Amino acid sequence: MRGRLPANVIIWALLLTAPFWLPLIGGYTALASRILIFALGAMGLNLLLGFTGMMSFGQAAYFGLGGYGAGLALVHLASSSWLAVLIGTLAGGAAALLIGPLVMHRRGIYFAMITVAVGQIFYFIAERWDSFTGGQDGLTGFSRQPLHFSGYAISLRDVPFYYFVLFFFAIGAGLVALLLHSPLGHTFVAIRENRRRATFLGIHVERYVWASFAIAGLIGGLAGALNALQNNFISPENLYWVESGNFVIIAVLGGMRSFWGPLIGSIIFIGVQDYVSSILPNNWETVIGALFIVVVLFFPTGVLGIIRRGVRPA
């Protein structure tokens, strides 16, 4: 991995300094926070999608649950941003852990169909349980709380919030990196590469699919919690299957076989979405849809796949 070190250093340096240079090229800090949040959610998904080879189309469910977990924690439990993130993360992880056994027996397009359909359960619960979730209008009445360090309070405005997000992004990305270099990560990749060979090496494939699914949900929950804090709002739309498609395209766009793919994908996707919806407020969906099709037909290996042909996961 020594060869990759410079790239890693450059990426982290750019992320750490983003609030300073981003305005110079026409961006703004809140956009950077949003990019990191979606990159984190897609990175979690990519553990399942790119490294375990399981086509999950339900990541929005765990992302959304993370959001509701964080929002509800702020409304009902305590006014602490830390606690909100913790509860949101656990909500996403616990849901994925429980759902895993339902989906782990299937593969290919059937895994995709079942993950997306199961994800819808949470959407309808959030949409219908008015008294608890705010129903169709979404959950409001919470806002991110200042952080307290021994009597010192930091309010999470624009730039501080970016660093708050970056802190958790680093934890999530670090977790994924660690996993990919561990026997567990090797086993995930083995399942992607050849499920039959893995089975006949004595690997209980379904258990590992479950594990991968749960970790993806956990990281999705973390990203979702941060998303709720950024918007001070969470709505059922964040759980809807269309949102799951966004996470998949982010992973594929950047390159789902590479560690940094989801970040690159998120920069492009969120960037394009932000730009196009400002100039074509009524038809940006067509542009996004066309982007999907162009990527599939012409850039199936994603940006990083094109840049580094023959790249292999760790």
Next chain:
Amino acid sequence: MELVLFDGFNGLIQGAFYALMALGLSLIISLNSVINFAHGGFMVVGAYLAFALAPYLGFWGALIAGPVLTGILGILVERFLVRYLYARPDPVYSLLLTFGLALIIEDSVRSVWGAGGVPFAIPSWLDSPVSETYFFITGYRVFVMSAITLAAGALFAFLRLSRFGVRIRAGILDLETVAALGVNVYLLRAVNFAIGIALAGFAGVLAAGVLQLSPTMGNDVIMATFVAIVVGGIGSLFGSVLGGLLIGLAAGVTSAYYPVASDVVIYVIMAIVLIVRPRGLLGQEGLFE
């Protein structure tokens, strides 16, 4: 009691829609190996085409022209886009491409006909109740049920009796062997895709008479269609019909007793089926895995 019958009948109609959608999607999944996320979108296209053509062709003309035109659109999409997916076994690409297509369709329909709902007129003689007591059984609903039954029956007959249909079934089981026997697999897949899409268009036209049209009406239907296929057993066409009817009925009955849960109930049924029979009601072991 009346309410239960009312909701039950409504559910049955809804289930018949789901079954028709699931049947088309099942065909496409099985032979084209593509999960068509745009299947709901094509249904919407069928519905709006019927709405646009009805003033010129009348109801019956629109009923025929809607699905046919949707099917032709399906052929174009297959030739220019979907065809490139066959060489890519990773399902992520078929999902993304059709997902993008669904976004474009929804956006285009909204641009052409507006975001709001539009009504679709059906012949007045079809709209009157067939019975005084059971006021909810309108002629149109009976007609919809019979039309769907007829369409499903015609499809099964086509698959069993015609040479082309038999080839489609053989291709579903083992496409390589069918290709080796000299059958034009490209044509087979193109026609199969068009049939599946035409069925979605047909469902759209029929739905147009019951529901208000809106550009997003496909989004929830596509999920219910997925659920119908999973419940019925992936790879089984008959299972798709069974799954569709079952979840439609369940949703209908639930809305009588516990309306809040009527959307969720189909997913609960799916979860239960997956626990008890991981391959769905009629899914076979080892098939399509």
Next chain:
Amino acid sequence: MSLLRLENVSRSFGRLLALQNLSLEMDEGQLYAVIGPNGAGKTTLFNLISGFFPANSGEIWFDGARITRLAPERRVAAGLVRTFQITEIFPELSVFENIRIGVEAQMGCSSKPWPSQSLARQINRRVEEILTVTDLVLRADRTVSVLTHGDQRVVEVAIALSRRPKLLLLDEPTAGMGRAETDHMVNLIRSLHEKQKLSILFIEHDMDVVFGIADRISVLHYGRVLAAGTPKEIAADPRVQAAYLGEAA
């Protein structure tokens, strides 16, 4: 005590009876070949032994335990490891990484998210051992999908070895190979048998290979055992000659 014993095992696919009342017994330390004309049921036999699908009737015993209904993963854990007729490897990974997956499974640490330094060293040492035994050291960092067919087959054997099998099942190890590659594979099998004292059961079409290295042979014909014995006995058996001549005619 025998290492592997099949008692009256049958398996059918629809109306096709692939194996009927087949019995077979293999002792520890043997290099045992299964031969027979195409469609005789050789691969079906391997699939039953490895748990790819279950037998319709009959019993299978391995290392003193009944494994008839055991899941394939558990058979591997019991020491029964196989290769496939069509090479099954992890195509986009390096030779080293291919073997490491098996080593980690063998050491029971496949689910470890953060291994200790000493565990990681132990894993690497074991992978290097296997690379040496299979003569793959020079190719350790190559992606297996770019290797020659012959090398890929050796990698598959190496992956199987990583699980420290008590019995290694090789499904046509020399299929599709040229002369030099075949010789290399034969030498590998022989050295595994002689130096590592490994018990090996293999299916093979190449009669030179079979009669060159096997110490016992079973001949399958239409899903039954036509004959079983030493290579000498088999070569002299008139029924075997008839079966093979019959196929050629």
